[in-house]
Amino acid sequence: MMTISGWQPEPARHPRTFVHPEAAVASNVIAPPALSLEQVVEMQEAEIAAYSKPEFQNQLWKILESAPPEEHAHLRQQLCLDVQVPLVASMGFEPTALGVCQATEAVLQFHGEGKVQRRNAILTDLLNPKPLAAHWEPPTVPLALTP
Numbered sequence: 001m002m003t004i005s006g007w008q009p010e011p012a013r014h015p016r017t018f019v020h021p022e023a024a025v026a027s028n029v030i031a032p033p034a035l036s037l038e039q040v041v042e043m044q045e046a047e048i049a050a051y052s053k054p055e056f057q058n059q060l061w062k063i064l065e066s067a068p069p070e071e072h073a074h075l076r077q078q079l080c081l082d083v084q085v086p087l088v089a090s091m092g093f094e095p096t097a098l099g100v101c102q103a104t105e106a107v108l109q110f111h112g113e114g115k116v117q118r119r120n121a122i123l124t125d126l127l128n129p130k131p132l133a134a135h136w137e138p139p140t141v142p143l144a145l146t147p
Contacts, residue, residue: 032092032093032094032099032102032103032105032106033091033092033093033106034106035091035103035106035107035109035110037110037113037115037116039091040106040107040110040113040116041115041116041119043087043088043091043103043107044107044116044119044120044123045119046087047083047084047087047123048119048122048123048126050083050087051080051083051123051126051127052126056079056083057126057129059079060076060079060127060129061129063075063076063079064076064129076127080127081097081100084100084103085097085099085100088100088102088103091103
């Protein structure tokens with residue numbers, strides 16, 4: 001370490017000293033963009049549309065049915081990255097898993113907003129489908145009752 005009076009040895013650091021992640025980032029790295037509430041809602045709606053597609057749901061079900069439960073979270077995350085990476089890139093984030101993490105962090109500032117909470121609930125349901133009970137049968141009541 002350099003001081004006004006000259007070089008001084010750096011004080012010894014404890015091996016478990018916590019370094020905040022932001023402090024560890026190189027100075028030449030561009031900060032991720034901030035998102036507005038409208039952008040967050042737009043991103044959530046794009047995710048809902050993508051995760052609602054039969055192709056995505058079929059892939060998700062195949063994963064959940066074929067893999068052991070301890071692998072579900074990791075495999076679901078890998079499947080979601082195919083949707084998330086291009087989406088966050090269109091919002092100005094890095095097109096990587098890191099960009100997805102940064103976008104997720106940017107969304108957290110709006111966690112208390114009703115619009116965001118409702119969409120989060122939909123996303124949770126889409127990504128965590130519940131199997132139908134083995135004894136379930138469709139309702140027998142006619143959908144349209146005629147007078």
